[in-house]
Amino acid sequence: MAPEEMLKLLPEQLSTEQPSHLPAEWPVRGLPVSVTVTAGSELIAFRTLFVKEVLRFWKVSLQTIAAPVVNALLFLLIFTHVLDRHVTTYGEVDYATFLIPGLAIMSVLQNAFANSSSSLIQSRITGNIVFLLLTPIAHATFFWAYTLAAVVRGVVVGAAVIAVSLPFVDLSWKAPIWALLFALVGALMMGAFGIIAGIWSEKFDHLAAIQNFIVQPLTMLSGVFYSVAALPPFWQQVSHGNPFFYLIDGFRYGFFGQSDASPWLSLAVVAVTTALVAGWAYHWIASGYRLRQ
16 A cells, blocks of 8 residues: 555554454554463463573583582581681581581572572673563563572582582481471572562672672571571670571571571571562562563
């Protein structure tokens, strides 16, 4: 149709004319095409995004898995040599045995955070996040794929830390279900927090600031290298205000059957904190905050 002929058409005709090659059930030209998303397609979308996120860190496992394990071993060798006779632990538990669960859960938390946060900020900086936002997948699919992939990386690194430490100590499992529960919930919390950090950060410097000034201090000052019960009363109270303390203390309970706080109290604090962080992350995904800019 020539331009001069188009000008003769009424506005109603122009807005409702359908191209002859399109099916009759397609919407009017100029309106977005509606897509019906079924449960099966959501499952396929979740599986695809989840596998993509797992393969993303697995293909560089020397950096994402081996490097954190080596760091944990260095902590173990140095701190046991320096502090073996200066740190009070649980009864007859030697310092090296006491330290390993702390290093394992610290590795779980830090690597779960690193996985989701680094993936999101890389996608945002390179611009390929748009290909995900254009798909009709649900916000819950987006959230759970990124978060559960972070859980996988955190748990794999934590298990590797424990595995390579076994030749050095005689590690017992008094309540393994508690240890597994705290590892999974902690990884879930940090995976969700990584989504928040990845969305908020405009560049890698912002993400590094969160890692260096929030994540690392909260993990290292929460009883990884010492028992909080050995601290002065004031610093014990300060430590009890740190949710990471309850994660590490509850995880350590799974090995020794002893802890500085009740495991039920620790689980309650961790569960509430995880729910709040996950809700925050999901709200930002659903609202498109900084994702659609």
